[in-house]
Amino acid sequence: MTSEFDLIGRFFSRAARSAKLGVGDDAALVEAAAGHDLVMTMDTLVSGTHFSSDPEPRALGHKSLAVNLSDLAAMGARPRWVLLAITLSDVDEEWLAAFAQGFYDLAQRHDVALVGGDTTRGPLSITVMATGEVAADKALRRDRARVGDEVWVSGQLGSAALALRHRRGELRLKGKDLEGCSMSLDMPTPRIELGQALVGVASSAIDVSDGLVADAGHIALRSGVKMEICYDDVPAIAGVMHLKQDKVVRDAVLAGGDDYELLFTVPAGATGQLDAVSARLGLGLTRIGRVIRGSGVTVLDDSGGLIDAGAGGYDHFG
């Protein structure tokens, strides 16, 4: 008999130095740092909705944690503790071992401790809850963008959506482009270091999970401002730059979700600081627009004409 307790014990109970009590009691016990706010987030990945019905387990373990760490990054937080609820239709030990490896590899990279959770039987689904810490009242929020701020983004956008379109045969990526886009889709990198570097620099931030226009819209709505984005300035992978006016590429760049780059606003004059952060992290940071009076999001081409960005974004109940 393989029991719930065995599964947790065998695959998900590596020692958690940062916890007073980890997996194995009714709940985990941890000690929060004084002078800090706690940052809490939770995301679910469901088979068939967020990934194929037969996903590569190591990538799934990575991604289920990555999307949550990305939310902490968008708040400028240092990740500390995570809980994992995994629902499985049956027990496949090889699958579980690979899933656990993908999960722990990323957790260790960011010194995050898995301190608890639950395993249950049912259709494959993974929920991760992550808690981080940020200096009191210093978190990067969505509601603090101000008119006159600049809009910036990390990395390249559209990569995950391009990989998906490649797999569907809607376009063809090659070599390093295919490799990079596939990594963005399957094993995205949460921008943890960038988020922490932006504390005290950025006025607002969000991670690009729904798509650039949709996520810019979240900042606009919560801050009571308008985001004006210059499409030609939005960075995409080199291999599609000459195709940037094609609809399939434009949709990927503007509305493709799952990029997990950070979109943020900074007061004018922070370029020097951002260049230094970019150099230190080896991560491109690009100014793509500005915050103006109004509401919503406008996307302009390089002649100042309006691009119809559509409703944009990925919406689980759309």
Next chain:
Amino acid sequence: MTSEFDLIGRFFSRAARSAKLGVGDDAALVEAAAGHDLVMTMDTLVSGTHFSSDPEPRALGHKSLAVNLSDLAAMGARPRWVLLAITLSDVDEEWLAAFAQGFYDLAQRHDVALVGGDTTRGPLSITVMATGEVAADKALRRDRARVGDEVWVSGQLGSAALALRHRRGELRLKGKDLEGCSMSLDMPTPRIELGQALVGVASSAIDVSDGLVADAGHIALRSGVKMEICYDDVPAIAGVMHLKQDKVVRDAVLAGGDDYELLFTVPAGATGQLDAVSARLGLGLTRIGRVIRGSGVTVLDDSGGLIDAGAGGYDHFG
């Protein structure tokens, strides 16, 4: 178009006074109390595994939170913040409103704030993560039971399992017994006040979710002791006391999960303190055994004979 954002906004975004930032950003922001440990737990309820495929939504909202608050109670913690991940096959607004009511009614009773979460599309499943606080190093753990301690339990055991057997036609409950057992199964009461009252009194504690013998076994294993339980002392509802030797009732009392009473150990001589707690809370507390040298759990009848309690307990991968 009903979007994820609309759903959260409409059903799950009541103001959370105890949070600096609740639903609506990348993550929630809260402030932990100085001198306290954080207590974290997460449980998933899956359709078909933990409840029928067509559950009563208000009860489900209550229970999904209750099972997590019960884990905090078992640690002696004061519940503070919860996150909710709900996966739905489709959007039924009446259903969601009833679910939210069941959830919030219980949350408000214990001054718990829903500060974040996720809604996704897929087979019905609910994961709740709850965070509480307890004075530093004062949490009730499973691993501190000592030889010579007494074993106590709150309320009555087997009620939820008896309700389930009634519904299956395996036995017949009537009147107040049926009512009480049905409440235990559908809308269990987490023993929050009791857990906090036991801090500094109990040496160990657990909530009875897997079944009495199984949960006593968890304390025995983690504490390196043996739990000896006297079956005739184990409290059950009045209506089945004359049937206590029948197998179906005995199984419900010893191995029925889902009771969410607290099982705890106290050093000898704490009876006066426990009687005072019992009177204050209006909740029965009963001594049912003792902690001895050895390992595992033994159940005795009133003549000191051994009762075969079986493997006992509910195990999601059994």
